[in-house]
Amino acid sequence: MKILIVDVYGHIRSTGKITTLQYEYMKSYGHDVKVCYRGIREPEIDNPDFIKIAGKIEPYVGAALTTLTGLEGYVHPFATKRLKKYTLSFKPDIVQLNILHGYYINGSEYIQFLKEQGIAVCYTMMDEYAYLGKCPYSFSCNQFKTACVGKCPEQKSYPKSLFFDQSKKIFEDKKKAYQGFENIVFTGPGWVVDRAKQSALLRGKRIETVDEPIDFDSCFYPRDTQKLRSDLGIPAGKKVIVTVAQMSNPRKGGVYFYDVAKKLQDHNDIHFVYVGCDTPEPFHLDNLTSISYVDSQDKLAEYYSLGDLFVCTSLADTMPNVCLDAMGCGTPLAGFAEAGTPYVCTEEFGMFTPTYDINALADVIVNAPCKTDEIRRKCREYAVNRYSPSVIFKKLENIYKSLI
Numbered sequence: 405m406k407i408l409i410v411d412v413y414g415h416i417r418s419t420g421k422i423t424t425l426q427y428e429y430m431k432s433y434g435h436d437v438k439v440c441y442r443g444i445r446e447p448e449i450d451n452p453d454f455i456k457i458a459g460k461i462e463p464y465v466g467a468a469l470t471t472l473t474g475l476e477g478y479v480h481p482f483a484t485k486r487l488k489k490y491t492l493s494f495k496p497d498i499v500q501l502n503i504l505h506g507y508y509i510n511g512s513e514y515i516q517f518l519k520e521q522g523i524a525v526c527y528t529m530m531d532e533y534a535y536l537g538k539c540p541y542s543f544s545c546n547q548f549k550t551a552c553v554g555k556c557p558e559q560k561s562y563p564k565s566l567f568f569d570q571s572k573k574i575f576e577d578k579k580k581a582y583q584g585f586e587n588i589v590f591t592g593p594g595w596v597v598d599r600a601k602q603s604a605l606l607r608g609k610r611i612e613t614v615d616e617p618i619d620f621d622s623c624f625y626p627r628d629t630q631k632l633r634s635d636l637g638i639p640a641g642k643k644v645i646v647t648v649a650q651m652s653n654p655r656k657g658g659v660y661f662y663d664v665a666k667k668l669q670d671h672n673d674i675h676f677v678y679v680g681c682d683t684p685e686p687f688h689l690d691n692l693t694s695i696s697y698v699d700s701q702d703k704l705a706e707y708y709s710l711g712d713l714f715v716c717t718s719l720a721d722t723m724p725n726v727c728l729d730a731m732g733c734g735t736p737l738a739g740f741a742e743a744g745t746p747y748v749c750t751e752e753f754g755m756f757t758p759t760y761d762i763n764a765l766a767d768v769i770v771n772a773p774c775k776t777d778e779i780r781r782k783c784r785e786y787a788v789n790r791y792s793p794s795v796i797f798k799k800l801e802n803i804y805k806s807l808i
Contacts, residue, residue: 405435405804408496410487410514412506414441414449414456418616418725419503419530425617426500427453429797438494440487442508455490458483458508466507467563474565476538477510477574484510488517497808501527505540505563512574515581515588522587524807526800528614529592531722534578535603537571538563541655541720541743548603551575578605587807591800593723595744612803616723617796620788623701624732626780627709636693638675643774646711646735648679648704648726649718656680657717657740660762664715665692667766674769679707708733712775715739719759723748731787734780738768753783 407430413420423439430437443456444463462483469479487509491499499518504511511533518525531540537552539545545557552575559569582588582605590606591597591614600606618624638644645665651658658680665676669691681687681694698704708714714730716739723744727737737754739745746756755772757764773779789795 405498405808406494406496407435407437407498407500407804408491408494409437409439409500409502410441410504410509411439411502412442412508413503414439414443414446414454416446420446421619421725422530422616423502425619425793426797426800429793430801433797433801438490438496440490442483442506457486457490463507470507470563471566474538474559474568474570475573476505476507476563476565477512480507480509483508484513487514491518491521491523496523498524498526498804501525503530503533505533507563512577512581515578515585519581519585519588524804525585525588526803526807527588527590529590529596529600529722530616532596532599534590535600535605537575537578538565539571542599543720547571548599548605551604575605582606582609589803589807591803593744594747596722614799614803615791615796616725616728617793618725618728618732618787618791620732620784620792624705624708624729626734626784627702627706629706629710632706632710636677638677638693641673643674643712643772644677644710645674645713645715645769646677646679646707646730647715647717648698648707648729649716651678651681651683655718655720657719657742660717660740660760660765661715662687662689662692663762664717664765664769665689667762668769671770677707677710679704704729705733708735711735713738713769713772715765715769716745717765718742718745721745727754728787728791731783732791734784735775736772736779736783738765738772740765749786753786 411423415424427437439454440457442458466479470476533540536548539558552571554569554572556569556571589610591612597613600611647661649656649658676692679695682696708730714735716724716727720743727748740759741756742759755768
């Protein structure tokens with residue numbers, strides 16, 4: 405089978421790591437696989453099967469034009485043309501679509517092209533973009549259940565438009581691209597699948613539940629954390645609460661982790677570690693250690709392993725990969741019951757509270773036990789059985805076979 409994967413990232417961030425895993429596993433199953441990706445703001449990929457489709461300045465120009473026009477994707481004719489040309493030359497049996505926004509291609513135009521060429525498509529919903537107008541997440545807006553008719557409450561959120569609300573046009577163009585496309589399937593984790601089935605764009609389409617995979621064998625497994633604990637100055641016996649979230653991104657909800665740490669300052673037996681606290685002014689609490697950025701995935705696995713509890717206060721994620729990473733390292737979860745977060749595990753391995761309820765989250769943290777070897781083993785076992793790439797990609801391969 406010839407498979408073409410299209411994603412904004414080649415091998416960084418959550419979607420890029422998933423794209424790389426897709427490539428590796430599908431190759432191991434004997435398929436001919438290529439990846440087309442944006443190709444900026446990440447290290448060079450020394451692999452001829454990974455093809456950059458955007459020029460060095462195109463995404464930046466596109467972002468500026470989007471801010472002025474509101475037409476994210478429409479202002480990228482050259483990269484879209486390159487992608488079409490490569491698709492025609494490679495002649496894939498199936499195109500795997502991941503993230504189509506990010507200032508690099510016109511996703512609706514490309515899907516229309518694939519429909520006209522009779523090429524099967526598997527569109528994995530790593531966010532809600534497939535069934536919304538211009539937005540990657542709907543937040544509190546429910547227009548997607550009927551139609552995006554303009555008056556978008558997220559007009560000035562990513563992808564930002566200062567002057568024009570183009571959500572209706574983008575919605576209608578997606579609708580046109582999907583209409584009559586019989587050989588397309590939409591996949592994603594449980595939360596986004598439930599939402600997609602309610603949407604005006606995808607209601608009645610073939611939609612399959614497929615979780616997101618995590619590399620548990622080579623990276624996210626329990627690590628020895630004695631040195632890290634010592635380096636951070638955390639005494640033995642203290643309960644450690646960890647999060648990994650970009651503070652500068654409000655959607656990740658990092659400020660609420662700080663709020664709960666502040667609330668529990670009098671609990672001398674609890675220490676908080678915030679990885680990704682990238683604000684210009686660091687937060688200062690005696691019970692909080694802030695780490696601005698961790699580049700190494702192995703080091704990140706140490707932080708996940710350090711926690712007795714991993715806390716996720718994201719306000720919008722289909723399936724927070726940080727939660728899966730933490731469970732792979734043997735650390736149970738807590739956080740807000742928002743979007744896809746409570747879908748990631750059973751109550752045995754995660755306790756989730758109403759969104760924004762700092763008091764309830766603080767109670768969960770105080771009452772959570774310190775991690776034992778048994779908790780670590782069971783937590784990792786659950787994660788591996790559900791999210792291993794071999795489990796996820798065999799299911800995806802069967803979906804591919806059903807399409808061609």
